Amino acid sequence: MAASLPTRVTTTGPADTAETDATAAGAAQVDAAGAERAGRVASVCGLTRVFGERTVIDGLDIDIERGEFVALLGRSGSGKSTLLRALAGLDPEASGALTVDGTVAVAFQEPRLLPWKRVIDNVALGLDRPKEAAYAALEEVGLAGLAKAWPLTLSGGEAQRASLARALVREPDLLLLDEPFSALDALTRITMHRLVLDLWTRHAGLGVLLVTHDVDEALRLADRVLVLGEGRIAYETRVGVARPRSTGDLVELRADLLEQLGVKEDHR
Template identity: 75%
Template sequence: MATRLSGPVTRVEGLTRRFGDRTVLDGVDLEIRRGEFVALLGRSGSGKSTLLRALAGLDSGTGGRLAVEGTVAVAFQEPRLVPWKRVAANVALGLDVPDPAAAARAALAEVGLADHGRAWPLTLSGGEAQRASLARALVRRPDLLLLDEPFSALDALTRITIHRLVLELWARHRPGILLVTHDVDEALLLADRVLVLADGRITHDSRVDVARPRHRDHPELLALRAALLTALGVTPEETP
């Protein structure tokens, strides 16, 4: 499926973030267009989540220029569901629409949880909780959807199912997406572009022009995988 893009949903120029004497972001430049699926890779502590938090408006301590057009929603590694509210109430939390309950029901139906609105969060499986987290993000109809390693705690089979769901929802609603991940294969299977963040800057930017659904053994993906591992400072001997 070809990606149909329009104007930028976010543009970052010279973004900086320091914590004491430590520089985490050092002049980051980034543009994400509407309908574009971008994955961001980097070693632990490279600043991936710091960049995502800045884009989400959760960090006021940055320097440089940062502009986001429209609404932003975030799904984190932990679903962060409020345990004393039922699932539908979690999805509708803070939602400013005429009928939040109806909007929450529709969003839960989209992610396959139509029968779970009255459930308590602690009764959900890990995959169900992430589906609820996605519903909570998508019910806001975001122009920019930020995903902060939301699949990392899932088992392999559940992860495949949620990958497919995310691609379906993205194809239907066409937000710009920034997925933060440690998983090179995950980035290549999902994204239109894959970036590497190192030393506080975007040091690598590759387009992924392979039709979906993708298979890991596609020659272009294998070549991109090798290039990304090199950009991450990983040798082939260090990978499975």
């Protein structure tokens, strides 16, 4: 097991998630020094997380460049969401050095909308800015017409759009996506993939880390794909095909990633 280091989460702005601001603030120690290296929106060095006798993350290192779209793959229980929570400043038990240059926002697998608040109020939750900013974010994700709707009346895709609007209204430098499309049907997922890429393109300099178990999703969306194994980054590759992509353009790379995840394709 890697040596345990004091946890250090460095940000130049507040972390913001669907959970309470107090939780995030309590987990993150703010250091005005900012990122250690220019151009990187996030840097992780020697991250370790132990649950009981099990080491889930073991001395992990990862950097995310400003404006880069990174996908993180791994088997169930490999620590993907654990890494994301550490980057969000939501895991005070993680040890290592984490540096985030700017603000962080998270969209989780579950939209986590408060059912007793209308959509617009969910998006504006905790904002110091006027509610007009929340309306603008809803318009950006195509939900302006449902601003006054109750969350329980939304479809799965609409709820995830609202969750994205709530993250984007904070104008984050780093957007963390924790399997936000896994519960959606195939057609809705395609629509959400296009939306996320469009939002990422429009928000210049936005760094994205997408946690997913879907190899095809990672290949369609990311600039770089990482595979988490044995508590560390076991494999990484860049995706050198211009968007929009189909997995037919990336047959060999897809096979390599599946093999890294322990899946061998039968080509007969």
